[in-house]
Amino acid sequence: MSTPVVPIQRYRWLRRARVVMQLGCLLLFLWLFSKTDYDGSDTIDYAVNLLFRIDPLLALCTMLAARAFILLMAPALVVVGLSLLFGRFFCGWICPLGSLLDGTQSLLKNSRSGHPTLFPSLAATILLAVLVAAALQLPLAGYVDPFSILVRALAQAVYPALHNLAEWFFTFTYQQAPPWVNALTEPLYAFLKAHVLPFQRKYFDLALLSMAVLLAIVSAEAVQRRFFCRNLCPLGALLGWFARLGVTGVAGGTEACGSCRLCSRICRMGAIDEQRHINPNSCILCMDCLVQCPRQVIGLQMQAPGRRGAGLSLSRRRFIGTVLLAGALPPVLGVRRLTAAPNPELIRPPGALAEDAFLQRCVRCAECIQVCIGNGLQPSLLEGGVEGLFAPRLVARTGYCEFNCTLCGQVCPTGAIRVLSLEEKHRSKIGHAWFDKDRCLPYAKGVPCIVCEEHCPTPDKAIRFREVVVVDDSGRDVPLHQPYIVDAFCIGCGICETKCPLPGRAAIFVTSDGEDRHPDRRLPANPGGSSSGYGGY
Amino acid sequence: MINRRRFTRRLVYAAAGMMVPFSPVFVRPSPAAAQKPPELAVVSGPDYPALVREALRLIGGMERFVRPGKSVVVKPNIAWDRPPELAATTHPQVVGTVVELVLAAGAKQVTIFDHTCNEPRRCYVNSGMTELIETLRDRRVRLEHIDRRKFVRTSIPAGRSLREWEIYQDILTADCHINVPIAKHHGLSRLTLGLKNVMGAIGGNRGRLHHGLAQNLADLATVIKPTVTLIDATRILMDNGPQGGRLEDVRRTDTVIASADPVAADAVATTLFGLRPEDIETTVAAARMGLGEMDMSRITVREHRL
Numbered sequence: 134m135s136t137p138v139v140p141i142q143r144y145r146w147l148r149r150a151r152v153v154m155q156l157g158c159l160l161l162f163l164w165l166f167s168k169t170d171y172d173g174s175d176t177i178d179y180a181v182n183l184l185f186r187i188d189p190l191l192a193l194c195t196m197l198a199a200r201a202f203i204l205l206m207a208p209a210l211v212v213v214g215l216s217l218l219f220g221r222f223f224c225g226w227i228c229p230l231g232s233l234l235d236g237t238q239s240l241l242k243n244s245r246s247g248h249p250t251l252f253p254s255l256a257a258t259i260l261l262a263v264l265v266a267a268a269l270q271l272p273l274a275g276y277v278d279p280f281s282i283l284v285r286a287l288a289q290a291v292y293p294a295l296h297n298l299a300e301w302f303f304t305f306t307y308q309q310a311p312p313w314v315n316a317l318t319e320p321l322y323a324f325l326k327a328h329v330l331p332f333q334r335k336y337f338d339l340a341l342l343s344m345a346v347l348l349a350i351v352s353a354e355a356v357q358r359r360f361f362c363r364n365l366c367p368l369g370a371l372l373g374w375f376a377r378l379g380v381t382g383v384a385g386g387t388e389a390c391g392s393c394r395l396c397s398r399i400c401r402m403g404a405i406d407e408q409r410h411i412n413p414n415s416c417i418l419c420m421d422c423l424v425q426c427p428r429q430v431i432g433l434q435m436q437a438p439g440r441r442g443a444g445l446s447l448s449r450r451r452f453i454g455t456v457l458l459a460g461a462l463p464p465v466l467g468v469r470r471l472t473a474a475p476n477p478e479l480i481r482p483p484g485a486l487a488e489d490a491f492l493q494r495c496v497r498c499a500e501c502i503q504v505c506i507g508n509g510l511q512p513s514l515l516e517g518g519v520e521g522l523f524a525p526r527l528v529a530r531t532g533y534c535e536f537n538c539t540l541c542g543q544v545c546p547t548g549a550i551r552v553l554s555l556e557e558k559h560r561s562k563i564g565h566a567w568f569d570k571d572r573c574l575p576y577a578k579g580v581p582c583i584v585c586e587e588h589c590p591t592p593d594k595a596i597r598f599r600e601v602v603v604v605d606d607s608g609r610d611v612p613l614h615q616p617y618i619v620d621a622f623c624i625g626c627g628i629c630e631t632k633c634p635l636p637g638r639a640a641i642f643v644t645s646d647g648e649d650r651h652p653d654r655r656l657p658a659n660p661g662g663s664s665s666g667y668g669g670y
Numbered sequence: 671m672i673n674r675r676r677f678t679r680r681l682v683y684a685a686a687g688m689m690v691p692f693s694p695v696f697v698r699p700s701p702a703a704a705q706k707p708p709e710l711a712v713v714s715g716p717d718y719p720a721l722v723r724e725a726l727r728l729i730g731g732m733e734r735f736v737r738p739g740k741s742v743v744v745k746p747n748i749a750w751d752r753p754p755e756l757a758a759t760t761h762p763q764v765v766g767t768v769v770e771l772v773l774a775a776g777a778k779q780v781t782i783f784d785h786t787c788n789e790p791r792r793c794y795v796n797s798g799m800t801e802l803i804e805t806l807r808d809r810r811v812r813l814e815h816i817d818r819r820k821f822v823r824t825s826i827p828a829g830r831s832l833r834e835w836e837i838y839q840d841i842l843t844a845d846c847h848i849n850v851p852i853a854k855h856h857g858l859s860r861l862t863l864g865l866k867n868v869m870g871a872i873g874g875n876r877g878r879l880h881h882g883l884a885q886n887l888a889d890l891a892t893v894i895k896p897t898v899t900l901i902d903a904t905r906i907l908m909d910n911g912p913q914g915g916r917l918e919d920v921r922r923t924d925t926v927i928a929s930a931d932p933v934a935a936d937a938v939a940t941t942l943f944g945l946r947p948e949d950i951e952t953t954v955a956a957a958r959m960g961l962g963e964m965d966m967s968r969i970t971v972r973e974h975r976l
């Protein structure tokens with residue numbers, strides 16, 4: 134047996150390039166994320182949603198479910214092509230979640246990289262389940278897709294929490310610290326506000342849940358390196374499938390290695406087995422083994438396409454079981470009451486497709502929720518059914534749909550929310566406002582108010598008022614303005630509900646009744662009025 | 671401890687206070703009004719910057735109000751996400767000219783802000799204010815977004831219905847406060863003019879002030895006192911205010927009104943709408959509290975057409 138040669142490490146630069154690339158991509162994605170905001174222009178000029186448009190898993194599932202080719206998601210083909218050429222490089226070089234997980238290594242200090250993947254066929258099972266469900270028009274990819282998970286947590290928890298923290302800290306220094314401290318902290322705060330932090334405080338219903346999912350994935354690193362990527366990630370499984378079909382790969386050691394199994398011990402993906410065979414399904418081309426192999430026998434290799442065979446590496450039994458299980462879901466979901474009677478509290482963003490088509494396309498990426506400058510869009514819990522989890526809905530008590538804003542449609546990567554022109558947006562009816570006259574001050578208490586009327590943005594006012602004289606509690610005549618709604622003009626933006634000064638529940642509230650996404654949702658027509666009502670269709 | 675004399679005095683005050691709203695006998699003339707009538711300029715013509723300059727010149731020039739080295743707050747109405755032609759926000763040319771004059775008078779710093787009703791950045795951009803400040807390119811001028819830390823709970827000792835409220839620090843601490851509202855219709859208060867424009871300098875649940883709005887605004891006016899009020903009536907909103915949105919509701923009046931007396935400025939602006947000062951409860955409430963003159967016959971109006 135020859136003594137190991139001193140490694141010449143000809144792949145060292147490649148590994149460096151990988152790390153630089155990871156860092157660069159992570160920063161790029163964070164930058165794009167922070168640009169998912171109003172920036173003084175009615176349009177967003179960067180492809181801030183790029184991440185979701187290059188994702189083959191989301192593209193495949195969405196197109197399957199929508200039964201349409203979605204041009205917006207065509208860039209995913211580039212990743213498919215590159216994966217056929219370079220294997221599962223995406224996971225090792227580009228995926229921001231993967232980079233984040235790699236980045237936590239120094240914190241979590243775990244040595245269990247080489248251990249065999251705990252659930253070797255789980256990721257493929259998830260992939261299969263998601264694909265089958267999508268084919269049955271029930272898209273679930275958004276729940277397991279790494280980017281959706283990451284951006285959801287960033288948008289709904291991390292970023293707003295960062296703002297919260299900064300605001301707390303700089304309020305403290307502003308109010309308590311001596312002037313010389315403020316001479317340092319105030320410019321810093323101004324800088325952070327201008328370039329890093331979100332513009333305003335935002336509040337999100339599912340902040341904890343979104344965060345918990347990401348945290349669980351990060352914590353799983355303590356069990357095994359790249360736990361999520363190896364055991365769960367359906368996108369990784371899909372890319373691994375392309376990798377197997379593709380033409381390059383990393384070729385492992387040989388008999389000559391003797392008892393050395395360094396590569397299989399250090400591999401973060403558990404891609405190298407006892408025989409030092411490197412599995413293209415799992416190898417993410419991180420270049421660690423190439424650099425560290427004492428004999429430098431591991432190298433990149435070309436081969437004829439498809440030579441390694443295709444398939445999802447699932448046993449037949451598991452395959453059939455998964456297909457049956459996933460296939461059983463849609464019929465069961467179809468018998469819920471929700472199917473018969475849509476939830477009136479489910480107000481979708483303007484431009485959203487009709488409910489079924491909307492859910493088929495929505496990948497739960499939270500881009501729209503992130504960009505919503507009125508903090509009106511919230512992730513749903515179960516308001517739209519389990520298959521609507523995390524999809525956007527307007528919750529108007531705490532935020533509203535800004536009249537002149539069309540950003541959500543612009544950032545939606547799948548067209549679940551259409552891009553609307555300003556004119557279309559002004560006319561697009563997402564819901565309808567109703568008074569609770571038992572609470573509304575001019576009706577119930579004889580107290581002047583009409584804050585709602587003041588804020589109603591439609592040029593032909595949807596909230597108007599009648600001038601009346603009422604007798605108040607103490608028997609005095611009080612001249613008052615009592616508001617009412619003109620059906621034909623109300624678009625359901627919800628600013629009235631947001632701004633109603635009552636504590637607790639507003640005296641005016643919006644519901645999705647009357648939304649223009651479906652003829653059945655129309656309101657009855659006023660025979661004398663200008664609204665077209667049910668009869669319009 | 672309350673002695674008898676103090677007790678009787680309180681009783682008398684309390685009684686007086688209660689009667690004020692009903693009895694004009696108790697109207698306390700403002701000291702200023704008692705001495706010499708407030709001066710007010712009404713200037714009209716198509717050249718907005720010229721209007722502003724002339725109006726201020728007629729009431730003594732910006733130098734009368736802004737001393738060199740002083741800090742100034744210019745408070746326009748930029749509360750809505752509307753372009754200038756819809757007359758929901760102060761015209762950027764008017765604000766720009768005011769700022770130029772303030773700078774020429776030697777101000778050390780000019781802060782412009784509004785606590786908006788729509789999304790703040792959209793309001794600043796769509797009202798033309800962002801562009802204005804970019805073209806001014808002067809480091810002394812800051813267009814500031816509301817910084818929540820700066821709302822200070824301020825007591826309103828003379829207030830009749832408001833005892834305290836959160837007020838934006840800058841407007842209280844600036845050496846000089848120039849109020850630059852736009853004159854427009856308002857569903858609840860009929861018109862929104864200078865006195866109503868302070869709504870953009872306060873925090874808290876502002877909607878709550880709508881219950882008894884006139885008195886609340888008059889109370890706020892006892893602590894937020896503009897040095898000058900310059901009302902932009904270059905185009906006014908006749909209906910569907912304060913937000914508007916329809917060109918049909920906009921009327922071009924090509925006028926600005928300037929006065930150091932906030933009540934007089936509002937009173938005269940009211941006449942542009944074909945209304946009398948008494949029609950606007952806010953004006954009446956403020957005049958009753960001695961904050962200025964609303965009797966047109968006692969205001970020295972200098973009118974000029976350019």
Ligand code: SF4
Nearest residue numbers: 495496498499501545
């Ligand atoms: S609707 Fe919102 S969450 Fe769904 S895909 Fe579009 S942007 Fe993403």
Ligand code: SF4
Nearest residue numbers: 573574582583585633
């Ligand atoms: S804002 Fe609320 S309380 Fe006030 S009038 Fe409108 S619905 Fe009634």
